[in-house]
Structure formats: structure tokens, C-alpha cells
Amino acid sequence: MGAATGWRLAARGAQVVCFDRHSPPHSLGSSHGESRITRTAYFEGPWYVPLLQETFPLWRELEADTGTELLTLTGALxxxxxxAEAVTGALAAAADYGLDVRLLKADEVRRTYPAHIVGNRDVAVLDAQAGFVRPEAAVDAMIGRIEALGGEIRRGVAVSAVNHRPDGVEVVSEEARETFDAVVIAAGPWMHELVDWLPLTVERQVLVWFALAKNGASPLTPGRFPVFIRQADGIGDVYGFPTLDGASVKIARHHAGDATDPQHVRREVSDGELDPLRRYVRTRLRGVTQRVIRTVTCMYTNTPDGHFAIGLHPEDARVTVISACSGHGFKFAPVIGDIAADLACEGHTARDISHFSLTRFLEPEG
Ligand SMILES: Cc1cc2nc3c(=O)[nH]c(=O)nc-3n(C[C@H](O)[C@H](O)[C@H](O)COP(=O)(O)OP(=O)(O)OC[C@H]3O[C@@H](n4cnc5c(N)ncnc54)[C@H](O)[C@@H]3O)c2cc1C
Incomplete structure (x- = not known):
């Protein structure tokens, strides 16, 4: 979110300085692990749809400006x-906005996407404007644009405080105290260090790559296998991607992790965490073995209602705060970066961000 904000600010001519305690793109926060789902028929709430529609041309602009491949359209099932909420919510969002979706019965899912093992009562919504983005490459490309447009990236510099001074907003790091006209705080899982009044919780997540079976042509390639989210009895929400290396597929559970501290994340993955996913590939996918090739851990930063927290600091309109995670923020990065640029430069945005209000969690005074 910070890189996206810097990119969109630099693109409109602002002088930008970005601080990061690590050296992005890195694998210590929330924006790593090869792929992130993007889609348009958003079951989490139809108000996300106009924002999502803005992201696709922005990803293409970033690809064109940096010569990198970031967005692959595969459709989403x-x-x-x-x-199931994923089915009814996607259909409702599609109906509200006239989106290109199709409702498939079990037979059609089996015929068209034979890798999915579905029950007779299962259905699937196929969202056409969907696929995946590559998070590390995207962060790298955004940083590349910031630098190409004259901005500065301070790597390995942790901000310890953001102070509200009459002459500007002071950013304190171990290197210096510097004053800026406006500051955007997008510290991901470390947000509580700089913004302690948002009720955010940090949740450890596990990503697992399973080996493909070696029996002939795989139907799990990006051209034939859409990204998917499945709301499955007994295991919760599982999502997955087509193979990117021809040898494995990445599968994960959504919101199945433990609370964690971003400075002390357990990186080893236990059998207890792998077993539900092994069971999933055994019972719900064809062409995938139970052999684990790779695991990665990552962090969600969750709000209590699962929607983002984006807005001006309630006590200082020169400071913008962004927590756009709750496990589904990456796809929005270009438009959230642009919203943050609106807020930092103009103090308001024309986009509807009313569902993301920072103050919705605060107790009313009196
Ligand atoms: C396993 C997993 C799967 C996901 N899948 C999807 C998906 O399929 N689709 C989707 O849209 N979204 C998905 N998400 C969510 C998405 O990845 C996040 O919403 C997004 O990465 C959040 O980015 P961020 O910038 O808020 O956090 P981060 O990427 O963690 O960035 C925060 C940055 O702030 C820096 N920082 C922190 N504190 C300080 C400080 N004091 N001073 C300086 N720098 C600091 C950190 O070093 C870090 O680089 C997933 C997330 C995870 C973990």
C-alpha cells in the first residue's frame, strides 16, 4: 500500500519519500508469495466493484511503464x-453492476474444469474479469516508478513516531527527524506501532505449494484453470491458483491462522496445518498430489468487520492512515494508492470510501 501510494503520488508530481523498515519487496510482511487473486464480482460487498474496475487499467499502466508482467487474467470460480456467501455475494455484485459472470451447475463445472471434484449440489460462479497479480513484481514495479519519477526510497529505516507539529508532520526515524507537508501511514502488520487506536489484529497465514501429478498434460495451467475460492464444508474457505511453474499449484486456507506478533512470526509450518490442505487436494482436486514442495508464511492485518480502514487521521488531516488488508487488499493496491494520494494532496477523494471509515471502530464520546 505504501509503494502504491508513493507511485500514485509521484505520478501526479508530488515529491515523495518512502520509509521502510525492511527492503521491499520482501517476505516479512503481507505482500509476498508469488500470486494474489483479483476479481470483480466481489462477494465481500458490491461497493468494492467500482474500485476494482479502476484497478485493471492501472495494473496495465504499471506494466507498460515498467515492462513487467503483473496481471494475468484467468477468470475466477x-x-x-x-x-454459499461467495456464490450469492458474487451474483449480487454482478447483478448490481451488470458484470460478466456465469452460474455453472455441477455438471458444467465437471465438464469445463475437470480438476475440480464437486458434489451434485455444488455450483460455481465464473467471474470473467479476474485472475491474479504478482505481488513481489508489483511492489518492485511501483518502487521503480517512484524512483524514475524522482522519489526517494529509504530502505532499512524504521519510523518510530509521526508527530503532529504546527509547521508540518514530523517523521522520526533512527536516522533523523524530518518534517513533511503530509504523511501516509501504511505499516501493514506493524500498524499498531504508529497508530495504536485502530483495533487491528495480526493473523499468521500459511501458503502451500503441492506437486502436480506427472500423468500427461495438466489441466491446471493459467489458460485452463481459473483462480478459485471454494467455501467447503468442514475446512472453511480454500483458494488456489493455476500452476505458474508447470510443476506445482499454490493452495491456502483463508482466515485459518493464529494471532501473531509481526516481529516474532513462527515460520515453520506444522503437519497439523498441512493436513486439512492435504485432505482438500485428495478429495477436491484432480491432478494434484499430496506432496508439499514449498510453504510460506505471511500475515493478515484484520479489522473487526473485515473491511479496510482508510481515511484521514481524526486529529490531523495532514495524515492519512491505510490498513487495506483483512486478507483481501492486494488487488486494490493501485486504486488505494490513488485514494491515499487524493487524501494526502486534496484532503478528500471522489471515490466512495464510506465503508472504510477509520472512526467506525471508535466509541462515540460522551
Ligand atoms: C497469505 C496471504 C494471502 C493473500 N491473498 C490475497 C489475495 O489473493 N488477493 C488480495 O487481494 N489480497 C490478498 N492478501 C492481502 C494482501 O496481500 C494485503 O492486503 C497487502 O499485502 C497488504 O499490504 P500492506 O502494504 O498493508 O502490508 P505489507 O506488505 O506488510 O507492508 C507494510 C510495510 O510497512 C513496512 N513498515 C512497517 N512498520 C514500519 C515502520 N515503523 N517504519 C518503516 N516501515 C515500516 C514493512 O516493512 C512493510 O514493507 C493476502 C495476504 C496474505 C498474507
Whole structure:
């Protein structure tokens, strides 16, 4: 979110300085692990749809400006019972905005996407404007644009305080105290260090790559296998991607992790964490073995209601605060960066961010 903000600010001519305690792109926060789902028929709330529609041309602009491949369109399948939230919510968002989706019955899922093992009562919504973005390459490309447009990246510099001074906003790091006209705080899982009044919780997540079976042509390639989210009985929400290396696929559970401290994340993955996913590939996927090739841990920073927290600091309109995670923020990075640039430069944005209000969690006074 910080890199996206810097990119969109630099693109409109602002002088930008970005601080990062690590050296992005890195694998210590939330923006790593090869791929992130993007989609448009957003079951989490139809108000996300106009924001999502803005992201696709922005990803293409970033690709063109940096000569990198960031966005791959594969379509997305939301699989579950007809009453699953992923199914009904995607259909509702599609109806509100006239989106290109199709509802597939079990037979059609089996015929068209034979890698998915579905029950007779299962259905799937196919969202056409969907696929995946590559997080490390995207962060790198955004940083590349910031630097190309004259901005500065301070790597390995942790900000210890943001102070509200009459002459500007003071950023304190171990290197210096510097004053800026405006500051955007997007510290991901470390947000509580700089903004302690948001009720955020940090959740450890596990990503697992399973080996593909070696029996002939795989139907799990990006051209034939859409990204998917499945709301499955007994295991919760599982999502996955087509193979990017021809040898493995990445599968994960959504919101199945423990609370963690971003400075002390357990990086080893236990059998207890792998077993539900092994069971998933054994019972719900064809062409995938239970052999684990690689695991990665990552962090969600969750708000209590699962929607983002984006807005001006309630006590200082020169400071913008962004927590756009809750496990689904990456796809929005270009438009959230642009919203943050609006807020930092103009003090307001024309986009509807009313669902992301920072103050919705605060107790009313009196
Ligand atoms: C396993 C996993 C799967 C996901 N899948 C999807 C998906 O499929 N689709 C999707 O849209 N989203 C997905 N998400 C969510 C998405 O990745 C996040 O919303 C997004 O990465 C959040 O980015 P961020 O900038 O807020 O946090 P981060 O990427 O963690 O960035 C925060 C940065 O702030 C720096 N920092 C922190 N404190 C300080 C400080 N005091 N001073 C200086 N620098 C500091 C850190 O070093 C870090 O670089 C997933 C997340 C995870 C973990």
C-alpha cells in the first residue's frame, strides 16, 4: 500500500519519500508469495466493484511503464453450495453492476474444469474479469516508478513516531527527524506501532505449494484453470491458483491462522496445518498430489468487520492512515494508492470510501 501510494503520488508530481523498515519487496510482511487473486464480482460487498474496475487499467499502466508482467487474467470460480456467501455475494455484485459472470451447475463445472471434484449440489460462479497479480513484481514495479519519477526510497529505516507539529508532520526515524507537508501511514502488520487506536489484529497465514501429478498434460495451467475460492464444508474457505511453474499449484486456507506478533512470526509450518490442505487436494482436486514442495508464511492485518480502514487521521488531516488488508487488499493496491494520494494532496477523494471509515471502530464520546 505504501509503494502504491508513493507511485500514485509521484505520478501526479508530488515529491515523495518512502520509509521502510525492511527492503521491499520482501517476505516479512503481507505482500509476498508469488500470486494474489483479483476479481470483480466481489462477494465481500458490491461497493468494492467500482474500485476494482479502476484497478485493471492501472495494473496495465504499471506494466507498460515498467515492462513487467503483473496481471494475468484467468477468470475466477467461486465454488460452493447455492447458498454459499461467495456464490450469492458474487451474483449480487454482478447483478448490481451488470458484470460478466456465469452460474455453472455441477455438471458444467465437471465438464469445463475437470480438476475440480464437486458434489451434485455444488455450483460455481465464473467471474470473467479476474485472475491474479504478482505481488513481489508489483511492489518492485511501483518502487521503480517512484524512483524514475524522482522519489526517494529509504530502505532499512524504521519510523518510530509521526508527530503532529504546527509547521508540518514530523517523521522520526533512527536516522533523523524530518518534517513533511503530509504523511501516509501504511505499516501493514506493524500498524499498531504508529497508530495504536485502530483495533487491528495480526493473523499468521500459511501458503502451500503441492506437486502436480506427472500423468500427461495438466489441466491446471493459467489458460485452463481459473483462480478459485471454494467455501467447503468442514475446512472453511480454500483458494488456489493455476500452476505458474508447470510443476506445482499454490493452495491456502483463508482466515485459518493464529494471532501473531509481526516481529516474532513462527515460520515453520506444522503437519497439523498441512493436513486439512492435504485432505482438500485428495478429495477436491484432480491432478494434484499430496506432496508439499514449498510453504510460506505471511500475515493478515484484520479489522473487526473485515473491511479496510482508510481515511484521514481524526486529529490531523495532514495524515492519512491505510490498513487495506483483512486478507483481501492486494488487488486494490493501485486504486488505494490513488485514494491515499487524493487524501494526502486534496484532503478528500471522489471515490466512495464510506465503508472504510477509520472512526467506525471508535466509541462515540460522551
Ligand atoms: C497469505 C496471504 C494471502 C493473500 N491473498 C490475497 C489475495 O489473493 N488477493 C488480495 O487481494 N489480497 C490478498 N492478501 C492481502 C494482501 O496481500 C494485503 O492486503 C497487502 O499485502 C497488504 O499490504 P500492506 O502494504 O498493508 O502490508 P505489507 O506488505 O506488510 O507492508 C507494510 C510495510 O510497512 C513496512 N513498515 C512497517 N512498520 C514500519 C515502520 N515503523 N517504519 C518503516 N516501515 C515500516 C514493512 O516493512 C512493510 O514493507 C493476502 C495476504 C496474505 C498474507
Amino acid at each position: 467461486m465454488i460452493g453450495s447455492p447458498s
